[in-house]
Amino acid sequence: MRLAELSERSGVTTATIKYYLREGLLHPGRRVTATQSEYDEEHLRRLRLVRALIQVGRIPVASAREVLAALQEEDLDRNERLGTAVWALPHGPAPDESDPATEVGRRTADALMDRLGWSYGRAYEAPPAPAYGMLVTAIAALHRLGYPCSAEDLEPYGRALELLAVTDLDLVERYRTPEEQVEAAVALTVLYEPVLLSLRRLAEAEESRRRFGGR
Amino acid sequence: MRLAELSERSGVTTATIKYYLREGLLHPGRRVTATQSEYDEEHLRRLRLVRALIQVGRIPVASAREVLAALQEEDLDRNERLGTAVWALPHGPAPDESDPATEVGRRTADALMDRLGWSYGRAYEAPPAPAYGMLVTAIAALHRLGYPCSAEDLEPYGRALELLAVTDLDLVERYRTPEEQVEAAVALTVLYEPVLLSLRRLAEAEESRRRFGGR
DNA sequence: ATGCTTGGATAGTGACACTCTCCAACGAGG
């Protein structure tokens, strides 16, 4: 199919598709003549993934390119490819080392990892996973605002997410090839984030109404 | 204290504080002379909250202003104030009604709310909570990519978040005044989001290593 | 033949979160 058809079937304007081609998020089409290229179903699929990552997952274009590149690293195993892809996701500001609250955040995060028995993302692992820095930054911010949270407070969150991670990966293992599995894992990691956040907000609204609700 | 001291104690530059003052995120200080104002501990506290919302919670300045305004709505009860504040948080693109996948997302979301017994955010509630639209958009995107998820698949997520919402609001109820409670609820809603996401990514990395990990 | 379409390159747009530059009014040291 031509650019115009790819645009129509995906709902993305040709100008935006050209932009993604330029940025390397989409492979160039098969050149038919000097001025025309042919795109296939794989391009359409990739384009939908890109859109989902950028619009629903709110991932910057540059990060999306890295994530997609990781999916195709031939010489890594599933675990490494997935790790590389998730590693490239945005993860907010790095912990501010000049702030004493960061130290508290780091200790709390480490204590939490110990309680949960998780080996990833420890401070003494070099380099720690970006998600670990994200956790430290958030705990530090809470602490600075006067909402201290201990490893004990956070353990139930970790346990709950541990269970959900098991069901997520069960879903991933339904796919046959490692390629499909890694792509599914990335799509699920990114696209379940808004699901998780929206369900949390709805759950809190529900619980708030139950406790504080008048009328 | 003067602007310079507020800046030093908060770690935010004077230029940025002036910007927040202009944008109405911070109340103006008490005017001492025609060219000088006095700020107090309350300003410092507010400034730290603003920074946490914007930098850690990644909330746009305009949304932060609305969220903060909701905290001080005198004629609303706790439940309404919290609802208004959470309502003002960013929630991604609205569902694309021209896309048939949205219809699937909406039906799945409604079925999920039924299973969970939640009354908020139904499609037939007018207007539905923004978090409901966020959920529909995400389910639709998953569907479009060929990762269908049913209400049954999502129910464990809802149950898990229901439990966490209970512990969140237990924490909130430790504060005495409704004002403190609402502020705490907003801070916890926003700042626990990165905690949740980072723990999920770490949990998935852990589980992926357990299943796929070589070495 | 001719007029619309295509792919590619370049430049422009609008939103956003600051950040810089000025300026007159202070206020502390000499």
Add this chain to the structure above:
DNA sequence: CCTCGTTGGAGAGTGTCACTATCCAAGCAT
């Protein structure tokens, strides 16, 4: 009393990001 650096306020400028609009020459369709 008189500098002279500092302060708060206002407006314009900056850098980034995700597009988006404009050109252009080379097709293709009629």
